[in-house]
Amino acid sequence: MDERRTVKVSKYLSKHLRHQPARIGLTLDEGGWVEIETLIAAATAHGFRFTREELDHVVAANDKRRFAVEGTRIRASQGHSVEVDLGLPVATPPPYLYHGTVAGNLESIRAEGLRPMNRHDVHLSADRETATRVGARRGRPVVLSVDTGAMHRDGHVFHVSANGVWLTRAVPSRYLRFPGSR
Numbered sequence: 001m002d003e004r005r006t007v008k009v010s011k012y013l014s015k016h017l018r019h020q021p022a023r024i025g026l027t028l029d030e031g032g033w034v035e036i037e038t039l040i041a042a043a044t045a046h047g048f049r050f051t052r053e054e055l056d057h058v059v060a061a062n063d064k065r066r067f068a069v070e071g072t073r074i075r076a077s078q079g080h081s082v083e084v085d086l087g088l089p090v091a092t093p094p095p096y097l098y099h100g101t102v103a104g105n106l107e108s109i110r111a112e113g114l115r116p117m118n119r120h121d122v123h124l125s126a127d128r129e130t131a132t133r134v135g136a137r138r139g140r141p142v143v144l145s146v147d148t149g150a151m152h153r154d155g156h157v158f159h160v161s162a163n164g165v166w167l168t169r170a171v172p173s174r175y176l177r178f179p180g181s182r
Contacts, residue, residue, distance in 0.1 A: 001057045009050050009058045012043065013067060017076040032075040032084035039074060065163035078161040081118045088159035088167070095149035097124035097166050099176075100135025103142050106178065114146075114171035121159075121167035124148070145177035 016039070021028050024042040028034050036052065043050060055074070059067045068077050078086065099114055099122070114122045125131040128143050135141025151171070152158065159167045 001054055005054070006058055006061055009054055010062060010066065012048055012050075013039075013055070013058065013074075014076060014079075016043070017067070017074065018079050019081045021082060028075070028082065028084060030085055031087055032080060033070070033073040034075070036069070036072055036074050068162055077163045078121070078165050078167060079119055079123070081120075083120075086159075086161065088161060091158050091160045091166075093124075093148035093152055093158045093160075093166055094126065095147070097126060097146045097148045098128050098131035099124055099144045099146055099171070100131035100133065100141050101144065102135055102139040104139070106142065109144070109176065110173055110178070113173040113176065114144075116170065121169060122171055124166040124168065124171075126164060126166065142179060144179075146171055147175045147177065151175050 016024055016026060017028070017032070017034070021034070024046045026034050026039065026042050036055065040050065040052065040055070056069075059069055059074070066077055066079075068075055075084075075086075080086075101109065116122050123134075124146055125134060131143045132141045135143060148156075148158065148166070148168075151168070156168055161167060
């Protein structure tokens with residue numbers, strides 16, 4: 001499967017497993033799962049054909065492990081804007097995690113902290129390199145350090161997805177360290 005096709009199928013899966021399942025007639029269960037054959041049939045009925053082999057390739061080749069397969073079912077690992085309960089256990093974060101963004105967002109982040117926007121949770125990375133890649137998707141990246149140790153001590157709840165993305169409801173600005181600040 002060529003790289004362009006892999007990306008195209010991956011984006012299609014993300015759109016319909018995270019944000020718009022009803023657009024193609026899918027109903028995700030409470031955990032975000034859908035039968036793979038149901039997904040393939042729905043996609044085909046809506047003009048986007050892919051095979052089980054292509055789906056398996058996308059799942060296996062995705063370095064961010066965006067999708068999880070369990071038996072005959074598939075779901076997105078995180079990032080949903082539709083209501084799902086991923087059933088992730090509460091986890092103790094490391095002392096610091098990171099968030100990638102762009103300079104144009106800094107003013108509102110300073111004022112309001114990090115908010116989930118159209119998702120259920122704020123996504124945090126375990127390392128600066130990953131946060132840099134995340135921020136670079138929208139322009140020149142800016143990486144914020146998040147004092148997750150202090151957040152945890154103050155009662156904020158964290159979860160970690162199967163692909164290593166840390167999730168929390170929001171990050172108040174007092175826990176953020178901006179570039180150039182101490």
